[in-house]
Amino acid sequence: MAYNLKEAVKRPERLTGGHRMCAGCGAPVVVRTILRAIKPEDHAVIGSATGCLEVSTCLYPYTAWKDSFIHSAFENAGATISGAEAAYNVMKKKGKIKGDIKFIAFGGDGGTYDIGLQSLSGAMERGHDMVYVCYDNGAYMNTGIQRSSATPTFADTTTSPAGSVIPGKTQLKKDLTLIMANHNIPYVAQSAPIGNFKDLHEKAEKAIYTPGAAFLNVMAPCPRGWRYDTPMLMQICKLAVDTCIWPLFEVENGKYKVNYKPKNKLPVEEFLKVQGRFRHMFKKGNEWMIEKFQKDIDEKWEMLLKLEG
């Protein structure tokens, strides 16, 4: 059935209201969109790495999760959920479980690109029937906006501050989606919550219902770390996609497909200028930063188009 937002939102919420994520945060929007892709008759076991999502959705004695939920530590959401999935396989074989259970792990970029990369890589390589979702907000937001390997070049964070000598983060953003694609798993995709959520919903559905390991990398802006006005959440995601800073693409059984090619590729300034973390890039004398940022993005976009072939 073709995707229809009005129909999709009729499904009962699996992450309920009352959680304590910030207004204007991308993460709960991403999580709810992904969980809407689970068939209503299926149960889910959801894991989370330590991070904003975990500490804001499951505070004893409350939980915002309608499905089963487990958090154990920061760097091991992949391994933890792989254990639960292995348990399911044997319990199902023994007739202890009727019906289907889907396994989904969530981690921020800290728990995924950095401290949890090994655990993620192991879980994906072993091919557990699970989906790992990185909600990428480009820094360690839960501990107070420290740089990560997902932080874009020049971003001002508390451990890559834009100072008088060093202009914010000096390194490039790690390309985790391609790293995961090279694990040769059946499904890898990059998405963002934009428009009517069609892109993210359909990718989540594919990821959840493709047997084997799947990985989703989803942009999830953070109003505190990125310093934007909270109502701008959806607009920022759209700008990330229209500037090709965050391309929407998928890799299905090794085949690349770029899902959206903007007719008018916007200059990167459109994305940068609405966020406080890039403000120093617009100071007189710093034009080179924007030029470099544009060049890096253009190169990566071209590379992605080549991969698509």
Place this chain on the structure above:
Amino acid sequence: MAKRDRLSGNEAVAVAMRQINPDVVAAFPITPSTEVPQYFASFVADGKVDTEFIPVESEHSAMSACIGAQAAGARTITATSANGLALMWEMLYIAASSRLPVTLAAVNRALSGPININNDHSDTMGARDSGWIQLYGENNQEAYDNLIQAVKIGEHPDVMLPVMDCYDGFITSHAVENIELLEDDEVKAFVGEYNPDFYLNDRENPISVGPLDSVSHYFEHKRLQAEAMKNAKKVILEVAAEFEKLTGRKYGLFEEYMMEDAEIAIVVINSTAGTAKEVVKSLRAKGVKAGLIKIRVYRPFPVDEIVKALKKVKALAVLDKCDSFNAAGGPLFTDVTSALYGRADGIKVINYIYGLGGRDVKTDDIEKVYERLADIAKTGSVGEIYNYFGVRE
């Protein structure tokens, strides 16, 4: 009907695992525990068990996967040693505080650094306060028997704590000894089915595990965890009694060897007890009233029972195959002296650190310890409390 066999400690533990037939095993190789998942992987490959084997990419992931599996409703076992256990550290505490009765075959090896693959107890001693029940075994038979009992102890509703089955690397893990094995169906009946009240894979009753626990509840949860460890002592003895009925092999919190009228004694853990018993025997032949206590249950620490067993002793040496680097004494020494304080004052107690990094433990060394104890008992003069043997000074 018991079967007699000849097996290494690791092989015996792997056989116990096959007989337990756990739902999930997640493990990463490290000497000297590597053989356990190796043997087990072959049982899986040959269809001798129903287990899902997860060949994880690290010990941190091994314990994380065990936590995920056990929380999901599966009986779960792993094995490791030394640095592998150290890499699990964070998750050991989380398994215990989440009240998940994971079982771990801990094959004792010196913890780096410097790197050393041989036996001492620095690995599991470091984890003594992680909230895990710790059982120690002298030989292959005890390693096998303890693993089977561990499953039942940990899963008891009054306990719900993870359990380590600790035995000495190489000395026990690799040496082949005679062993009596239970029949497969006897083990199956003894451990029973694992049917937890709450688990992630229960579609009808979803649960949340591992919440953020704030000031208002954290302390109560830790208090309940402490109570579970207290409860464990009784359960360990009940399980031992049931095991004795099945096998005729008697297990307690510790073994008392010629302690009835002992005036001098040592307290020791694991394979060294075998060597030390020989010394006790020869001393007894000479009329020396020597005795020995071999700790089986180190966590929970059997304070009252130890005091009762030791209260008539005049001089006591506690042998630690691990140093604490506290400039005061090893962990077992600290626990034994704490137990005696105010309950059996007046016993002269000294500590020996020995056998680090696999250094040979000789009967001569242990004889010298007893000689010194005899001298302390005679003169009342203790001298240096914190000592070493078998090391070049």
